[in-house]
């Protein structure tokens with residue numbers, strides 16, 4: 001087998017569900033060893049755990065229970081990933097907490113703000129820091145010691161009506177991506193973000209409201225909303241050696257939302 005990330009070690013936070021799961025399955029299908037980190041192994045949307053699906057299709061992966069907002073957990077995640085082949089080639093910082101914590105300014109309590117920021121922004125900082133520590137110890141492959149992919153959002157660039165902390169965290173992720181890219185480009189670390197538009201990842205028993213779907217369709221020039229595989233395909237490019245001389249960017253996978 002010779003995939004586009006053949007033999008690379010990839011760690012993904014929030015890999016049990018949604019986009020993290022789709023990226024994990026795609027990376028494994030393309031020959032990577034995928035270290036799937038999450039606070040739960042069962043997918044929010046149902047089905048078998050990501051690592052079980054990878055194993056059943058002949059891929060290579062392992063599950064690490066790790067809370068993206070805790071340094072000790074991320075330290076253990078990166079140490080575990082690097083133990084597989086001696087290096088961490090790709091770190092994907094995807095985990096998010098939003099749900100009932102995500103509200104408008106006047107409804108958001110300090111605890112809501114802290115819950116979203118802990119995973120959505122502080123967690124991305126911790127993961128970038130620990131990944132860079134590891135990557136700096138590695139020899140370059142195709143000019144890169146390592147690659148980092150942060151999941152931002154179209155709502156990191158524009159307002160998301162009624163979602164003040166989420167929107168602020170994602171704005172931070174966009175500029176954190178640029179900052180780490182700038183600081184470590186000369187040392188061979190490639191850092192990019194993916195900004196999904198509306199991708200259908202909600203569990204069947206917690207569906208998007210008709211209002212959310214109508215708003216998303218009204219903002220999306222494509223006739224359909226996004227699929228997790230749309231994001232996985234973009235992540236695969238950013239993770240592969242084909243992605244050269246691209247760093248600090250925020251790749252929109254949004255069906256044209258931000259062009260509208």
Ligand SMILES: NC(=O)c1ccc[n+]([C@@H]2O[C@H](COP(=O)([O-])OP(=O)(O)OC[C@H]3O[C@@H](n4cnc5c(N)ncnc54)[C@H](O)[C@@H]3O)[C@@H](O)[C@H]2O)c1
Pocket residue numbers: 013014015016017018019020037038039040044066067068069093094095096097119151152153154195196197198199200201202
């Ligand atoms: N789905 C979309 O439309 C969309 C749009 C824009 C941006 N995004 C971004 O894409 C990423 C993935 O979104 P999704 O829709 O797949 O989310 P999701 O809610 O379906 O999955 C998130 C995963 O993160 C895990 N998680 C939660 N807290 C964690 C923690 N502390 N440590 C580790 N893992 C934790 C959850 O258990 C879950 O498996 C997020 O960063 C999200 O903000 C998604």
